[in-house]
Amino acid sequence: AIRLAWADDQGDLHAATSASFEDAVAVELYRGDSEPFLGMGDAASPVDVWMWDADRQHGLAVNDVNPRLVVDIYPFSEQRVNTAEYARPGTRPESQPDVSLPSKATANQIVPGTKTNAGSTLTTGGPGSVTFRLRANQSVKAQGEWQDGQWTVVMTRPLAVADASSGISLQPGDTLSIAFAVWNGGRRDRDGQKLITIWQDLTIESK
Numbered sequence: 001a002i003r004l005a006w007a008d009d010q011g012d013l014h015a016a017t018s019a020s021f022e023d024a025v026a027v028e029l030y031r032g033d034s035e036p037f038l039g040m041g042d043a044a045s046p047v048d049v050w051m052w053d054a055d056r057q058h059g060l061a062v063n064d065v066n067p068r069l070v071v072d073i074y075p076f077s078e079q080r081v082n083t084a085e086y087a088r089p090g091t092r093p094e095s096q097p098d099v100s101l102p103s104k105a106t107a108n109q110i111v112p113g114t115k116t117n118a119g120s121t122l123t124t125g126g127p128g129s130v131t132f133r134l135r136a137n138q139s140v141k142a143q144g145e146w147q148d149g150q151w152t153v154v155m156t157r158p159l160a161v162a163d164a165s166s167g168i169s170l171q172p173g174d175t176l177s178i179a180f181a182v183w184n185g186g187r188r189d190r191d192g193q194k195l196i197t198i199w200q201d202l203t204i205e206s207k
Contacts, residue, residue: 001156002027002050004180011146012185013058016065021185023146024053025153028179029168035177035199039127046125048167052142052153054185057118117141119155121167127192137166159204170204178202 004025015022029048030036036045063069119142124130132138139161144153159170168176177199183189 001154004151004153004155006151006182007149008146008151008184008186009149010186011054011151013054013146014060015055015185016060016062021183021188021190022053022055022059023144023151023185024051024055024183024189025144025151026051026181027155028181029176029202030178030199031168031174031176037126038179038196038199040124040130041126043125043129046123049122049124049130050140050142050155050157050167051120051122052118052144052155053183054118054144054146056120057144118143121157123167133166137161139166172204172206174204176202 004027006025008023012021012023014020027050028038028040029050030041030045032045034045036042036047040049041047119140121133121138121140122130123133140155140157142153142155144151146152157167159172161167161169170176178201179199180197181194183194189195
């Protein structure tokens with residue numbers, strides 16, 4: 001497990017509108033003698049990323065923000081919606097599937113509304129190459145809590161993974177490189193706008 005804590009004046013839990021941004025944190029892992037660019041590695045030296053974000057844990061649904069929303073043309077619709085009558089069956093977002101049609105078509109791993117696990121694992125070989133691992137290779141679990149001006153997030157994952165498609169396999173006694181990134185939603189942090197650390201040495205404790 002990795003336990004992270006950092007100061008934040010307010011907990012920004014939701015990114016339900018285009019003007020709201022959530023708090024988040026990521027851990028970057030790399031094994032090798034020559035560390036790559038700390039901003040997400042490079043093509044020759046990809047890095048393993050574990051991530052937690054508040055919106056996945058606490059996020060609002062679109063109809064929470066817009067309680068009288070009517071479905072017209074909506075990415076969750078499995079059949080054509082011809083009219084926008086509020087009372088007509090099927091016009092409410094809760095009548096639609098939890099997974100949007102584009103998500104189904106692209107095997108998007110970020111499924112809205114689940115809230116069962118706010119952790120995810122990604123691979124990246126440089127800026128602009130961030131890729132969520134396939135669902136079968138998602139093994140990071142994470143939960144966070146904001147209290148008294150501080151976030152505490154705990155990420156867990158089995159030390160060993162089946163293969164490189166699931167991330168870096170770890171074992172007691174290993175030494176590797178680790179870096180961190182924090183997004184402050186209250187300061188409109190998102191994507192590449194974040195606080196980052198330099199590479200640090202991480203040693204996995206022996207039993």
